[in-house]
Amino acid sequence: MTKPIALEKTVVVAGHPRSGTSLTCQLVESGGVSFPSDFEGDQYNQSGYYEMSESKEVSKLLLKEAMTEENTEKMNAVIKRLNDKQGWSGLKLVRVPAIFFYRHVAKKIKMVGVFRKPSNVKASLFKRGISEFPLSWMKNANALIAAYENIERSILISYESLLEKAPHVEEGFEKIEIDFDRTIIDSDQQTQQDSRVFVTEHERRLYERLKELERESCSKTGSRWHRFKV
Numbered sequence: 001m002t003k004p005i006a007l008e009k010t011v012v013v014a015g016h017p018r019s020g021t022s023l024t025c026q027l028v029e030s031g032g033v034s035f036p037s038d039f040e041g042d043q044y045n046q047s048g049y050y051e052m053s054e055s056k057e058v059s060k061l062l063l064k065e066a067m068t069e070e071n072t073e074k075m076n077a078v079i080k081r082l083n084d085k086q087g088w089s090g091l092k093l094v095r096v097p098a099i100f101f102y103r104h105v106a107k108k109i110k111m112v113g114v115f116r117k118p119s120n121v122k123a124s125l126f127k128r129g130i131s132e133f134p135l136s137w138m139k140n141a142n143a144l145i146a147a148y149e150n151i152e153r154s155i156l157i158s159y160e161s162l163l164e165k166a167p168h169v170e171e172g173f174e175k176i177e178i179d180f181d182r183t184i185i186d187s188d189q190q191t192q193q194d195s196r197v198f199v200t201e202h203e204r205r206l207y208e209r210l211k212e213l214e215r216e217s218c219s220k221t222g223s224r225w226h227r228f229k230v
Contacts, residue, residue: 001069002069002072002073002076003072004067004072004075004076004079004104004105005079005083005105006079006105006106006107007082007083007102007105007106007107007109008082008083008107008108009087009088009089009107009108009109010082010088010089010090010091010102010106010108010109010110011028011033011088011089011090011109011110011111011112011176011178012090012092012093012099012102012109012110012111012112013025013028013050013090013091013092013093013111013112013114014092014093014094014096014099014111014112014113014114014143014144014147015094015096015113015114015115015116015140015144016094016096016115016121016133016135016137016140016141017094017121017130017133018116018120018121018124018125019114019115019116019121019159020114020116020159020162021050021092021094021114022045022047022048022049022050022092023047023159023162023184023185024112024157025050025090025092026047026050026184027162027173027178027180027181027184027185028090028112028178028180029050029090030180030181030184031173031178031179031180031181032087032178032179033087033088033089033090033178034085034087034088034089034090035050035089035090035091035092036052036081036082036084036085036089037049037050037051037052038051038052038053039051039053049092050090050092051092051094052078052091054074054077054078054081055078055091055092055093057074058071058074058075058078058098059093059095059098060095060134061074062075062098062101063095063097063098063135067101075101075102078091079102079105088110094133094135094140095135095140096113096135096139096140096143096144096147097135097140097143097146099111099143099147099151100146100147100150103147109151109153110151110153110154110176110178111147111151111153111154112154112155112157112173112176113147113148113154113155113156113157114157114159114162115141115144115156115157115158115159115207115210116158116159116160117158117159117160117195117207118141118199118204118206118207119195119196119197119198119199120159120192120193120194120197121137122137122195122197122199123192123195123197124192127192137203138203138206141206141207141210142206144156144210145209145210145213148213148217153175153176154176154217155172155173155175155176155214155217155218156210156213156214156217156218157169157172157214157218158210158211158214161214162185163185163186165182165185168215168218168219169218170182171218171219171220172214172217172218175217175218175220
């Protein structure tokens with residue numbers, strides 16, 4: 001029987017598609033984290049997508065079938081590639097619940113969860129000709145909250161806060177010991193602003209909840225901060 005390989009030192013950037021995950025990966029990379037990637041940039045993400053083809057495929061399979069023999073082998077191939085990197089490696093996940101399969105085998109793991117106003121996410125997906133991602137924004141957003149609650153070294157950051165260069169963004173990255181290059185952030189990168197695409201009341205409320213947890217996760221006065229500093 002195939003056993004999962006231990007994941008050594010990885011920073012996971014997790015979030016729904018078109019929520020700023022690639023920009024966040026770029027920031028994390030500037031702090032010395034290496035992302036193995038198979039996809040170059042294009043008109044939508046000029047800096048690249050920071051994803052491995054194997055990790056995209058195995059995320060789909062893990063959420064559908066969990067840790068079958070075949071899926072364990074495929075996940076091990078992803079982990080081997082991550083472990084081959086010197087220092088901290090980086091893994092981007094847009095199927096957020098898949099993070100828990102990696103968390104269970106991780107020796108050291110950090111998470112930067114990134115989210116964006118759901119109306120702008122939907123508008124940005126429509127612009128690319130995508131009517132709906134297989135995993136809904138609601139499911140991914142709730143998985144982000146669950147990951148934040150279960151991974152000690154984790155923060156939640158909104159795409160809007162990144163582009164505004166809000167002070168708490170630096171505080172949050174400091175908490176998980178990532179010193180990123182602030183000059184990378186360019187407010188002109190935003191493709192959709194104040195979209196009037198319809199969102200449900202549940203989506204609106206969940207976004208507000210994420211904003212509350214963003215402030216908590218990045219606050220130096222929170223209990224999680226003191227646990228990190230021990």
